[in-house]
Amino acid sequence: MRPGWFVTTQSVIFALILHAVVLLLLLISFSFTPELRTAKPVSIVNAVTVDKAKVDAELKRLQQEEEKKRSAEKQRIEELEKKLQAEQKKAEEIKNQRLEEEKQLLATRQKKEEEQKKREEEQKKVAELEQQRKLEEEKKATAESEKKKKEADLKKKEEEKKRQEAQKALQEQVEEEELKAQESEDRKLVSELGNEIHDKIAKYFNLAGLPENLSCKLRVNMLPSGEVVGVTILESSGNEIFDRRALTAVQKASPLPVPPDAETFERLNLRDSTFIFKP
């Protein structure tokens, strides 16, 4: 729709009506004039007895009156014209005003449109922004969630770690207790083993002919089977024969008594042990 066209059409009709009115008024005034003319002859008939000077004077006066009438008419036409002009002007002004208004309206409309456009753009922008925001939010949310997830994971991990540590601590405690129990058990075991080893080696430790108060320290390497695979003198007794008898005793006693399982054997470090001979 184009509101401008409507406004223009309206204005044209309005102007035609105005012209018609003005013309009618002019016709009306013309019709009145003859009526006035008819009335005048009546007056002349009555004045037949008047002198020429008086007639001249009367004619002059009539001329003047005519003049005056014409002038008045002219003035009235002028006034009417003036009035028309004024009305035209006014119409023009109205038109202008209307145009102005239309212009304004157009401007307004334009403005509105622009505003609308702007708004739309803004909306678009907003939408875009919104989308962007949403995207960002999503992104943010994703990041957030990821972060949260990470944090959660971390927390979980930490908790797991803590749990494991606690578990470990507990286990360690248990192990320590077990170790203590083990240690005490091991002491007993080694003590028993020591007695067995002592008894077996003592059977082969020949002191015949040797002086008293000698002692030596041997390093004995054995396998979990108890088999002696190496004997060396750590501290000599100073008596070569005493040392040799001790060495022979260990080797003759091989395999030495050992724990039933290899694990215990290793735990007790029996692979490498010290034997002190001090009869």
Added chain:
Amino acid sequence: MHRTNRYFSGLLLACGLLFNAGAWAVEFIIDKGVENPIPIAIVPFSWSQATGMPPVDVATVISDDLTRSARFASMEEKNMPQQPHDFNEIQFKDWQRLGMENLVVGQLKQTDQGDYLVDFRLVDVYKGKQIAGFSIPSTQLQLRRTAHEISDIIYEKLIGVRGAFATRIVYITVIKTREGAKKYTLQVSDADGYNPQVLLDSKEPLLSPSWSPDGKKLAYVSFETKNSAVYIQDLLTGAREKVASNPGINSAPAWSPDGTRLALTLSMEGNPEIYVMHVASKQLRRMTNNAAIDTEPTWSPDGKLLAFTSDRGGGPQIYEIPADGGEPKRLTFDGNYNTRPVYSPDNKHMAVVHGDGNTYRIGLYDRASKQISILTDSHNDESPSFAPNGHMIIYTTTGARGTALAAISVDGSVHQRLALQDGEVREPAWGPFTNR
């Protein structure tokens, strides 16, 4: 032989534990042992000659020596898993399986000149290493002695004390002749009784041989002049010297450790008393003065004391006096009869003849505890004499077959009769170490 002994009275503590830096350090303590004969295998020596037997079975001589000492258990040849003659041939595992600790392998070689060379190695079976090894030149006559010398080396390496196998003994034999008379001989032999040599024979009694400390001379008593006289005889030259032929008894000579003096029993002043004679000057010094019989003097190893038998207390007992004079001191109080003292080389003991009224046995008098322990279990054992290393005692033992030489280890674990010819054997005396 498995004997309980002082070592079994030890602590029951058998092991100790040390915790070092969290790690176990196990210490096992062995505070007991046994006193067993040491296992040894003397593998027969190889013989360099293709034909004939070697003049001496060196391995058997060594093996017998070691067995006689009671300190060793020699493996019989039939039980040996192999017969190596050199170190490289030894299969150690085979010997270890049998519990054999020591091995002697060797070779007897005859040189082109007819002399001999004895190579031997003493090997520690469990270590797989040689303990000693020598190559000893010898002769046919010296081969047994060389074998004894090897025994001495083995003994010293495994016991820690010098062996006394390469030593000699002196003794008197009494043989009845077809005419019913008696023949006395003074003989010297190796310590195992082999290689006897007659130094002197006599129709009259010979008594109390005594070694000079250097082993070169003997002092003894001979009745060859109808009366007793003390002689000194040089072993190498046979030269003899009469050093005491006083009226009455001249008996029981005993050489001082420094070789300058002889202790004797003389009754030239009426009663048997102990005298000390300076060998070079023949000067006498009377050591005892008592109405009882004082006899059988013997020197302490340091030469500072003299022990002798005296019945001044009623029965015969052992007394001791300082060698430079002093009051006799009674040592033995166990039983009614203790005679014939002889100091052990370490001066800690004395061997004596201990009688209980029925039997006469060899007793060991402990100088510290003053107690006598009985070493032998026969009825009539006499004349103990210590080996120079103090580990053995030879003595005579009288049984149904007469009187014979026997040896016993001082710890009393082994008795062995020595291989000797027929006849009665009296008064053995173990000779000193001689230079190798």
